[in-house]
Amino acid sequence: MVTEQDKTLEALQIAIQMEIDGKEYYLKASQESSNDLGKKLLKSLAAEEDVHRQKFEEIYSTLRNKNAWPETDFQPDRGKRLRTIFARAIEEIGSKVKASATELEAVQTAMDMENKTYDFYKNQGRNATYDAERDFYDTVAAEETEHHRVLLDYYEYLKDPAGWFVKMEHPSLNGG
Numbered sequence: 001m002v003t004e005q006d007k008t009l010e011a012l013q014i015a016i017q018m019e020i021d022g023k024e025y026y027l028k029a030s031q032e033s034s035n036d037l038g039k040k041l042l043k044s045l046a047a048e049e050d051v052h053r054q055k056f057e058e059i060y061s062t063l064r065n066k067n068a069w070p071e072t073d074f075q076p077d078r079g080k081r082l083r084t085i086f087a088r089a090i091e092e093i094g095s096k097v098k099a100s101a102t103e104l105e106a107v108q109t110a111m112d113m114e115n116k117t118y119d120f121y122k123n124q125g126r127n128a129t130y131d132a133e134r135d136f137y138d139t140v141a142a143e144e145t146e147h148h149r150v151l152l153d154y155y156e157y158l159k160d161p162a163g164w165f166v167k168m169e170h171p172s173l174n175g176g
Helices: 004-032 036-066 080-093 101-126 131-159 161-169
Strands: none
Touching: 004 036, 004 101, 036 101, 036 131, 101 131, 131 161
């Protein structure tokens, strides 16, 4: 008979594997990136996936040994570090970036991965047995949303650097 704990442990194993796969993808994509911004941003995303994996492994171990979801002290930075890396690199590079179709595809794939991970974590949160479990999954889902937003900014920047700057600067025409 499959217990609630078994289901929870299985979900944690899936989450751990998703984070491992994400890290591997980001590291590979960073090596194949044709610009420094991509390399830095994708390596940072790989590091964040590793942090998530480690947290899931800690929870898995505790749950397996104590039969209860542990209180977690997981306090993600809500994408601040990634946005800082992105902003600093943009200042250095400006609008002189060239992106290959392969790089754009890699970023699109990464955004799709983040969306799937978000959906999985939101679903796990909705079906959570413990309040701490729901809160944790909701927090990690929010972090995945931030990853997606940073990747979307990067994608739009790669597609049209000058247009991206115009959009971010929010220019307005002043007739007077």
